[in-house]
Structure formats: structure tokens, C-alpha cells
Amino acid sequence: MKKHNISRYLITLIEELYSNANSGVLIDNNINKWFMPSAGVCHGCLLSPCLFNLFLKQIMSDTLQNFTGTVSVAGWKFNNLHFADDIDLIAGTSKQLQELAKMLDKTANSYGMEISAEKSEVTTTSKITSSNVDVKIGNENLERARSFKYLGATIAEDLTTEKEVKARITIFTSQLTKLKKIWASRNITLKVN
Numbered sequence: 013m014k015k016h017n018i019s020r021y022l023i024t025l026i027e028e029l030y031s032n033a034n035s036g037v038l039i040d041n042n043i044n045k046w047f048m049p050s051a052g053v054c055h056g057c058l059l060s061p062c063l064f065n066l067f068l069k070q071i072m073s074d075t076l077q078n079f080t081g082t083v084s085v086a087g088w089k090f091n092n093l094h095f096a097d098d099i100d101l102i103a104g105t106s107k108q109l110q111e112l113a114k115m116l117d118k119t120a121n122s123y124g125m126e127i128s129a130e131k132s133e134v135t136t137t138s139k140i141t142s143s144n145v146d147v148k149i150g151n152e153n154l155e156r157a158r159s160f161k162y163l164g165a166t167i168a169e170d171l172t173t174e175k176e177v178k179a180r181i182t183i184f185t186s187q188l189t190k191l192k193k194i195w196a197s198r199n200i201t202l203k204v205n
Contacts (some may be wrong), residue, residue, distance in 0.1 A: 016066055026059065051124070061096070067123070068094060075119040081108040093162060100162055106145040109134070113147050113154075133157040135169050 013023050033054050036043040053060035072094055082089040083102050091112065093100040101116065103109035117127050129152035136145050136156075147154045159168040159175065166176045194200065 013066060015070060026063070029059075030054065064096065068097070068099075071116075071119055071123055071125070072099070074122075075112075075116045079112060079115060081105075081112065095163060098162065100160070106136075106147065109145070110147050113149060117149050129154060133160060135160050135167070137169055137171050 013026070014020075030053075033049060034046045035049050035055070036046045038044075053063050072092060076091065079091065081103055082091050083104050091102050093102065099116070101109060101112045103112055120127055127149050129149040132149060132154050134145055134147045134154045134156050135158065145156065159166050161167075166179060168175055
């Protein structure tokens with residue numbers, strides 16, 4: 013937090029809040045034995061998302077410190093998208109992507125975090141013609157996917173929006189069907205008093 017110019021006073025308050033935090037698991041309206049968490053942020057705490065975002069911002073900043081590769085889209089240059097615990101690395105070549113993944117893995121490990129190879133995937137766009145893109149986290153090859161979801165939107169390897177539009181229409185139609193009985197009801201008036 014110091015690196016983000018957060019005042020020492022606020023840091024001390026947050027440290028006090030977390031040093032005295034206890035947790036318990038609620039099962040059938042009974043809380044089991046209380047315990048002190050040893051890592052992470054408090055579940056349900058309003059500060060938790062902010063603290064985690066600061067933590068992730070620092071990990072990404074350290075990872076990208078010596079990385080120069082970028083991809084240019086509509087004049088904007090970038091090499092990652094990240095929000096909460098969702099990180100998408102973006103590179104122009106498979107070699108750059110492997111380098112970036114290795115750097116992120118090393119940095120995350122130095123902060124006590126681990127990237128799950130089982131939950132990670134590689135998607136290439138039509139601009140990269142090689143289907144043999146091998147990206148590893150540690151010694152594990154990442155699975156290849158034809159598309160991925162980022163913040164609820166599907167991004168396909170061909171960079172078209174057709175699948176996303178169809179998915180949105182399907183969701184809309186489903187919700188519209190659920191409302192049909194309400195709109196057809198004669199007991200509901202549209203008059204405003």
C-alpha cells in the first residue's frame with residue numbers, strides 16, 4: 013500500500029482490522045469453531061475487493077516492469093487485461109506469450125500466489141496462424157480454447173461477435189418468455205395514479 017501512496021495512518025487502521033479478524037463457518041445455523049485466517053482478505057468485507065485489486069495491480073506492475081511486448085488495437089497498445097482475479101495476457105507471438113506467462117508465474121509465486129494451470133487456457137486469434145501454441149505454467153501445458161469469457165463477454169479466436177450476439181439474443185428471448193404471462197395478465201393495469 014505504501015507503493016500506492018496510501019497514508020501510514022490508513023495502512024495501520026487496515027492492519028488493525030485484519031490482525032483482529034476471526035472467521036467461522038456457518039452450517040445449519042451453527043457457527044463452528046472460530047479461527048484466525050492466516051492469509052487473504054476477509055470474506056464479505058467492503059475493503060476486500062479494493063485491497064485485492066491493489067495487490068493484483070502490484071503483481072502486474074512487477075511482472076510487466078521488464079516486458080516490452082505489446083499488441084496494438086485501434087491505436088491502443090496493451091499486453092494484458094485484468095480485473096479481480098481474472099487476468100488475460102495478450103501477446104503478438106507465442107514466444108512473447110510464454111515469456112509473459114513465465115514472468116507472471118514467477119512474480120505471483122514471489123507474492124505467495126499460485127497460477128492454476130487447470131483453470132488457465134490459451135486462445136489464439138486468426139492473426140497467429142500456428143496451431144501449435146504451447147504455453148506452460150511451471151511444467152504444465154495450458155489447454156487450448158477456441159474462445160474465452162472476459163467480464164461476461166465471449167471473445168472468439170476469429171475475433172467475430174456472432175457467437176456473443178447469438179448468446180445475448182438467447183438470454184433475452186428466455187427472459188422475455190418468462191415475462192409473457194405477466195404482460196398478458198388482465199389483472200395488471202398500466203395506469204399510473
